[in-house]
Amino acid sequence: MIVVVDYGMGNLGSIVNMLRRLSVPALLTGDPARIEAAERVIIPGVGAFDQGMKNIRERGLRPVLDKVALELRRPVLGICLGMQLLGRSSEEGSEPGLGWIEASCLRFQPKPRPDGYVDKVPHMGWNYLGAMRPHALVEGADAGTRFYFVHSYHAVCARSEDVVASSWFGGGPFTAILGRGNIAGVQFHPEKSHRYGMRLLKNFSAWQPSAQTADASA
Amino acid sequence: MMEDVYQPRQMRPRVIPVLLLRDGQLYKTVRFRNPKYVGDPRVAVKIFNDKGCDELILLDISATPQHREPDYQLIEEIVSESFMPVAYGGGVSSAAQARRIFSLGVEKVVLNSSAVENPSLISEISSLAGASSTVVSIDVSRDWLRRSRVVTGCGQRKTNLEPVEWARSAAAHGAGEIVINSIDRDGAMEGYDLALIKEISQAVDVPVVAVGGAGQEGHLRQAVDAGAAAAAAGSLFVFQGPHRAVLITYPNEDKLSALFG
Numbered sequence: 130m131i132v133v134v135d136y137g138m139g140n141l142g143s144i145v146n147m148l149r150r151l152s153v154p155a156l157l158t159g160d161p162a163r164i165e166a167a168e169r170v171i172i173p174g175v176g177a178f179d180q181g182m183k184n185i186r187e188r189g190l191r192p193v194l195d196k197v198a199l200e201l202r203r204p205v206l207g208i209c210l211g212m213q214l215l216g217r218s219s220e221e222g223s224e225p226g227l228g229w230i231e232a233s234c235l236r237f238q239p240k241p242r243p244d245g246y247v248d249k250v251p252h253m254g255w256n257y258l259g260a261m262r263p264h265a266l267v268e269g270a271d272a273g274t275r276f277y278f279v280h281s282y283h284a285v286c287a288r289s290e291d292v293v294a295s296s297w298f299g300g301g302p303f304t305a306i307l308g309r310g311n312i313a314g315v316q317f318h319p320e321k322s323h324r325y326g327m328r329l330l331k332n333f334s335a336w337q338p339s340a341q342t343a344d345a346s347a
Numbered sequence: 348m349m350e351d352v353y354q355p356r357q358m359r360p361r362v363i364p365v366l367l368l369r370d371g372q373l374y375k376t377v378r379f380r381n382p383k384y385v386g387d388p389r390v391a392v393k394i395f396n397d398k399g400c401d402e403l404i405l406l407d408i409s410a411t412p413q414h415r416e417p418d419y420q421l422i423e424e425i426v427s428e429s430f431m432p433v434a435y436g437g438g439v440s441s442a443a444q445a446r447r448i449f450s451l452g453v454e455k456v457v458l459n460s461s462a463v464e465n466p467s468l469i470s471e472i473s474s475l476a477g478a479s480s481t482v483v484s485i486d487v488s489r490d491w492l493r494r495s496r497v498v499t500g501c502g503q504r505k506t507n508l509e510p511v512e513w514a515r516s517a518a519a520h521g522a523g524e525i526v527i528n529s530i531d532r533d534g535a536m537e538g539y540d541l542a543l544i545k546e547i548s549q550a551v552d553v554p555v556v557a558v559g560g561a562g563q564e565g566h567l568r569q570a571v572d573a574g575a576a577a578a579a580a581g582s583l584f585v586f587q588g589p590h591r592a593v594l595i596t597y598p599n600e601d602k603l604s605a606l607f608g
Contacts, residue, residue, distance in 0.1 A: 139476060143452035146427045176477055242357065249576065251479050251523065253554060254361050255401055273600065277402075277432055279454075279479045298358065321432045321454065323399050 131334060132167035134194070135159040136184045138210060139175030144320040144330075151327060153334045161193040169333065170197050174210035178234065178282070179222030181210050191227075198229055202311045204336050205229075206266075212307065212314025213284055221282050229312050231287035232304070240300030251281045252298045256305075256317070261294040264308055265336040266315070266329055270294075274325050276305070276317035283316065311338035359607045361401045361577035362567055364584040364597065365558055366391060368407040368437065371421055375581050376408070377534030379486075379502030385585050391595050392425050395584075398597040402432045404457065404526070404556075404579060406484075408501050410438025411460050419447060426452040434482055442471040449476055457482045457526065460499040463506065463513070466520050473521025478553070483517035484526035485510055487543060495543055502530055510543065511550045518551045525551055526579070529559030536562025536582050541573040548574025564598060568606055 133144050135157050148155035156163065164170060172194070174181050185191055197203045207215045216232035218225055226233075239248040255275045261267055267274075278296070283303040286292050293306035293313065307314050313333075319326030366388060367374050373391050374382035385391065388405070395403060405425065410417055417438045426433050435448055436457025445456045456476070462469050462483050473481040486498045487510045497508035514525050527547050529540040539560040548555045554576030561567055561580035570578040587594035598606070 139449065139480075142450060143426070143430075146452055147430055150430070175480070248358075249552065249554060252358075253479055253524075254358050254577075256358050279432075281479075318432075321430060323396070323430050326430060 130167055131155045131169050131171060132164050133157045133171045133173060134164060134190065136174070136181070136188055136190055138173070138181050138184060141173050143318075144171060144173055144208070147320045147327060147330055148334070151331055151334065153330070159188055159190065161190060164190070164193045165197060165201075167197065167203065169204040169206070169336070170194075171333075172205065172207045172211035172214065174208065174214065175279075176210055177221060178210065178213060178219040178226070179224045181214050182222075182224040182226065185214075185227075194227065198227075198312055202338070204333065204338055205312045206333050207312075207314035208320070209280065209316060209318060212316055213282060215307070215312060215314045216284055219282055230284075230291055230307060230309055230314070232284045232291065232307060234282040234284050236282050237299045237303075239298070242300055248299045250299070251279055252283075253279045255322075256296045256298065258294045258305055259297055259302060262290075262292070264293045264306070264313070265338075266306060266308065266313055266332050267294055268332050269328050270325075276315075276319065276322040276325055278305075278317045280316060284314070359603055360571045360575070361556075362598070362603060363402045363404055363556065363577055363579040364395055364400060365404045365406060365579045365581045366585075367581065368405060368418075368421070369409045371418060373585075374408070375534060375585055379530050379533055382408075383591070385593050386595075388421070388425055389428070391585070392429055394595040395597055396429055396431065399600065400431055400597050402434070402577075403429060404434045404436070404558075406457065407435075407437025412501055412503065416444060417448060419451065422448060422453065423451045436482070436484055440465075440468070442468065442475055445472045446475060449480065455480045455482045455524070457484045458522075459484045459486065460501075460504075462517060462520075462522075463497065463499050463508065466516060469517055469520035469522050473523070478521050478523030481522050482524040482526060482556075483514075483522040484528060485513055485517070485547075486528045486530055487540070488530040495540075498530060511546050514547050514551050514555075518553045522553060524554050524556060526556040526558055532560030534582050535560055538562065538566045539570045539573070539578075541569060544570055544573040544575050564602070564606055571607065
C-alpha cells in the first residue's frame with residue numbers, strides 16, 4: 130500500500146487516480162498511524178514552502194514522516210512542493226525544510242537562451258529530462274520522455290550525486306529528479322504526465338532502495 | 348558530436364484543445380453562437396488523453412447563462428481519466444467553488460465574468476491555490492471602430508473594458524495565466540487575432556494562451572510567434588474537412604516538435 134500524505138497542500142486526488150489506473154493500492158490520508166504502516170510514502174503538494182512546512186507541523190506529521198524516511202527507511206517520493214520540502218530550506222520562505230536531502234531551493238533567474246529569448250517564470254509546461262544517472266525511478270526513460278512542470282523555485286543539491294536527472298530552463302540545467310538512499314523527489318507532476326508519469330510511478334511502486342548500493346546514504 | 352555532451356532540448360510551446368460543455372455535452376460554436384453537437388465529453392477527453400495531449404481547457408458555456416454552479420460530478424468523471432493538466436472554467440463565482448474543483452484533481456480554475464464583476468475573487472483563489480492555478484479568460488470582440496472590447500456572460504454582455512487594461516489588472520490581482528479568446532474569430536478557422544495576442548503578451552509578464560480562429564496547425568505557430576506561451580483551439584481538434592465532420596484529432600509529438608522547431 131502506498132500512502133499519499135494529505136497535509137492540506139493542493140491537488141492530491143490526481144495522484145491517487147493514476148495509482149488506481151496502475152492497479153497500485155493507494156490511500157490518501159493524513160493519519161499518522163496509517164502513514165507509519167505504509168509500505169511506501171508519497172509527499173505531494175502544490176503551494177508555498179512555508180505553508181507546507183507549517184501544515185506538516187500543525188497536523189503533527191513531522192515525527193511520523195521522519196520515522197518512515199529515516200528510521201524505517203521506507204521508499205519516499207516527494208512530488209513538486211513535496212520534493213522541495215525534502216531539502217533544508219527555500220528562498221521562497223523562512224521555515225526550515227525536512228532536511229533529509231542536502232539541498233536548498235532557489236528562485237529561477239532566467240538568463241537569455243542562445244536564441245535570445247528569456248524564459249518566463251514560472252516554468253510551466255512539458256519538458257524533457259537531460260542528463261540522467263541510473264536510478265530505479267528513471268528505468269525505461271528514453272530521449273522522448275517528458276513531464277509536466279509548474280514551478281518557480283528549483284532545488285540545488287549540495288552533493289552532485291544526489292541529482293538523478295536534470296532538465297533545462299532559464300538558460301541552464303536544474304534538478305528535475307533527486308534521490309539519496311530510500312528518499313527521492315521529482316519536481317514535475319508524474320500524475321499529470323501521461324504514460325511517462327505512469328511509468329515513473331510504476332517504477333516507484335516496485336522500487337527496492339536497499340538493493341541499490343550506489344547511492345546508499347553515507 | 349560527442350555523445351556525452353548534454354544537448355538541452357528547449358521546451359516546446361503548449362498546444363491546448365478547448366472543449367466547450369453545454370448541458371453536459373460537448374459542443375462547438377461559431378462566434379460564440381450556433382452550438383454544434385460534438386459528442387460525449389468523456390469519450391473526447393479519453394481520446395485526447397490517449398493521444399498524449401499537452402493540456403486541456405474545459406469551459407462550461409451553459410453555467411453562467413443558467414446562473415448555476417459548475418457540474419462537479421461531470422468534472423470529476425472527466426478529470427479522473429485525464430492524466431494531463433486540466434483547466435476548468437464556467438460558473439465559478441467563489442473561492443469555495445474553486446477549492447472544490449481543485450479537490451477533484453483539476454489543475455487550474457478559469458475565471459471570466461465573475462472576475463470582471465469581482466476582481467478580488469482572483470486574489471482569493473490565487474492565494475488559495477497559487478497563481479499558476481489561477482487563470483483569467485478574456486473574451487474579446489472588436490466594435491464597429493475595430494476597437495477591441497471585453498465581453499462577458501459567454502458573449503452576451505459587452506463592456507467598455509479594454510482587453511489590455513483588464514489583462515494587466517487581472518495579472519496584478521494574481522492571475523498566473525491569461526487566456527485571450529477572440530469572439531469574432533471563434534469557429535472561423537481563419538487564424539488568430541494576432542494583433543490582439545501581441546498586444547496582450549507585451550502587456551503582461553504571465554503566460555498568455557491564445558484562443559479563437561485556429562484552422563490549421565500553422566496558425567498555432569503564428570500565435571506563438573506573436574507572443575503567446577500556448578496556442579489553444581477548439582474546431583481544429585474536433586472537426587475535419589469543409590463540412591465540419593466531427594473527428595477528434597491532436598498532432599503527435601514529432602509533428603509538434605517540427606512545427607515549433
